[in-house]
Amino acid sequence: MAIRASLRWMGVAAGLACAGQAVGFQAAAPAGQAAAPAGKLNCSVDRTAPSEADKALSARRYSDAERLYGEALTANPASGAAMAGLVRASLGEDKVPEALALAIKYQAAQPNDPMVLDALGEVRFRRGEVDEAAMTFNKSMQLSPCLGRTHYDESVYMRLSGRYGSSQRQLEVAHSLSPDNEEISRRWRQSHAVPATAEQRLEILKASLDQPELTDERKDGINAAIKGIETREKGDCQLVQPVKEVKLPMLPIGNGGPVNSMYAAGLEVQFNGKKKRLEIDTGASGLLLSRSVAKSAGLIPELEVKAGGIGDHGPAGAFVTHVDDIRIGSMEFRNCMVSVLEHSSVLDVDGLIGPDVFRDYVVTLDIPGREVRLSPLPRRPDEQMPQITSLDTSDDDDQPLSQADRAKDRYIAPEMKDWTPVFRYDHFLIFPTSIGKAPAKLFIMDTGAQSGMITPDAAREVTHVSSDTDRRVKGISGEVQNVFAADHVTIAFARVKQNLDGMTSYNSALITRRAGVEISGLIGFPTLRELVISIDYRDNLVNVVYDPNKGFHNH
Numbered sequence: 001m002a003i004r005a006s007l008r009w010m011g012v013a014a015g016l017a018c019a020g021q022a023v024g025f026q027a028a029a030p031a032g033q034a035a036a037p038a039g040k041l042n043c044s045v046d047r048t049a050p051s052e053a054d055k056a057l058s059a060r061r062y063s064d065a066e067r068l069y070g071e072a073l074t075a076n077p078a079s080g081a082a083m084a085g086l087v088r089a090s091l092g093e094d095k096v097p098e099a100l101a102l103a104i105k106y107q108a109a110q111p112n113d114p115m116v117l118d119a120l121g122e123v124r125f126r127r128g129e130v131d132e133a134a135m136t137f138n139k140s141m142q143l144s145p146c147l148g149r150t151h152y153d154e155s156v157y158m159r160l161s162g163r164y165g166s167s168q169r170q171l172e173v174a175h176s177l178s179p180d181n182e183e184i185s186r187r188w189r190q191s192h193a194v195p196a197t198a199e200q201r202l203e204i205l206k207a208s209l210d211q212p213e214l215t216d217e218r219k220d221g222i223n224a225a226i227k228g229i230e231t232r233e234k235g236d237c238q239l240v241q242p243v244k245e246v247k248l249p250m251l252p253i254g255n256g257g258p259v260n261s262m263y264a265a266g267l268e269v270q271f272n273g274k275k276k277r278l279e280i281d282t283g284a285s286g287l288l289l290s291r292s293v294a295k296s297a298g299l300i301p302e303l304e305v306k307a308g309g310i311g312d313h314g315p316a317g318a319f320v321t322h323v324d325d326i327r328i329g330s331m332e333f334r335n336c337m338v339s340v341l342e343h344s345s346v347l348d349v350d351g352l353i354g355p356d357v358f359r360d361y362v363v364t365l366d367i368p369g370r371e372v373r374l375s376p377l378p379r380r381p382d383e384q385m386p387q388i389t390s391l392d393t394s395d396d397d398d399q400p401l402s403q404a405d406r407a408k409d410r411y412i413a414p415e416m417k418d419w420t421p422v423f424r425y426d427h428f429l430i431f432p433t434s435i436g437k438a439p440a441k442l443f444i445m446d447t448g449a450q451s452g453m454i455t456p457d458a459a460r461e462v463t464h465v466s467s468d469t470d471r472r473v474k475g476i477s478g479e480v481q482n483v484f485a486a487d488h489v490t491i492a493f494a495r496v497k498q499n500l501d502g503m504t505s506y507n508s509a510l511i512t513r514r515a516g517v518e519i520s521g522l523i524g525f526p527t528l529r530e531l532v533i534s535i536d537y538r539d540n541l542v543n544v545v546y547d548p549n550k551g552f553h554n555h
Helices: 014-023 036-040 052-057 062-076 080-092 096-107 116-124 130-143 148-160 164-177 181-190 196-207 214-232 289-297 457-460 509-515
Strands: 002-004 010-013 246-254 262-271 275-281 287-289 302-306 315-326 331-342 351-353 360-365 371-376 423-425 428-435 441-445 465-467 471-474 484-486 491-492 495-498 503-507 520-525 531-536 540-547
Touching: 052 062, 052 080, 062 080, 080 096, 080 116, 096 116, 116 130, 116 148, 130 148, 148 164, 148 181, 148 423, 164 181, 196 214, 246 275, 262 351, 275 287, 275 289, 287 289, 289 331, 428 509, 428 520, 457 465, 457 484, 457 503, 491 520
Parallel strands: 002 471, 275 351, 287 331, 441 520
Antiparallel strands: 010 302, 246 262, 246 371, 262 275, 262 315, 287 351, 302 315, 315 331, 360 371, 360 531, 423 428, 428 441, 428 491, 465 484, 484 503, 491 495, 531 540
């Protein structure tokens, strides 16, 4: 049995990534602007020089860091800094069980050490125990409100939660307290960076080509960066005519036969007048087309990139190009960036469309009713003018938040008071999910997954897991090598619950590493096809409705 899994992300070629980092932003805001929070807390600024162990940890030399922190702990058995360092070194090596055991051991020995508590919170966060992590960070902050690292970790948690304004304020406090901490300073500089214009970036890159010591590889990287900037500046994909609300027919994708053979939902999209059917995939971002679709629409490569996702064969070759005209129902967009997979065998449909392309709207996927609805986002109390609507097709999730976005937390409009707040990393919608009586886990909603997925470790907490050599899982990055089968599992999320006779099970380390928190599974299409799902990407809010009188129900 072959199952296609989704979860797709894109990345530029290595040369562009390296070159782009050097010229993407102008200088950060003056450091003095962040000094106020420490004074408000009546704290002293931590100017402690990093130890050799700290330097090793920052450089990701984890074995060296473990050895050096171990020596420091031997010299001072009560050193909370050394204990926290050992925990973080284990986390850096992805030895999460070992890190948890160490953190619990050290916290029992030093129950009131804020550094140890903060390290325990980092382990809890990494394990996906986000509520426990938040409580641990808060306790650490109560013991010592002047520990910059705890404010930094709180900032990371708040950003994942969509509380961008609060996240930035915590980051400001963290930097004002610990301005010499490399990790905090790096994130702070990124948040204050002023994006350079395309002209400024091109000028810097072209000037750097004249350096005599440049290697051929570096020159190729700079030229790739130049081409990338020129490509991305070709268009903004804005609506030709404003459209406030729209209803689009959802096309069933299946094997024919009975209604329950539908394994995906599709949307008709025209590229330069050519009608194509794209799969609606919440595990993807932007527009990803097959090579045959690109050829029929007359699209030519403008920039080589890599597409990654589920699978063990590494990123797949792809390219970025522009489409002059895209039409979706009554909406028309001009000059849009899209991605194209080089190998035709990777996609078994014309392409993928991530609902986040409509992030300027509330997106409703009414799968039982076979309809996609777009409606206006609720206006924030401080908004004077409606936002410009565009189709966000670039799959550029790594851009920093704008100054305006940094100032705002999630807004819950009165009409959305019953919606479910979710975590979001890039385009991934991450739901706290119950599996049986086990502690809550984090699952990603993925309409592009033809089966639900649960990791073997999570499944073993509630059911039996066995090897399944007949079950195959294939994604953008090829096949998954080690696939298991989990027996009966009950999952509950966003006020809905479903009993599943079985789930596909495989390791999610790649997804977890990208998201920064443990992802224990995917809520796949077999569950989602019974639901009406409304998404507010701006505020990390999702409304899930189950109507037993609509659609196919698996009872």
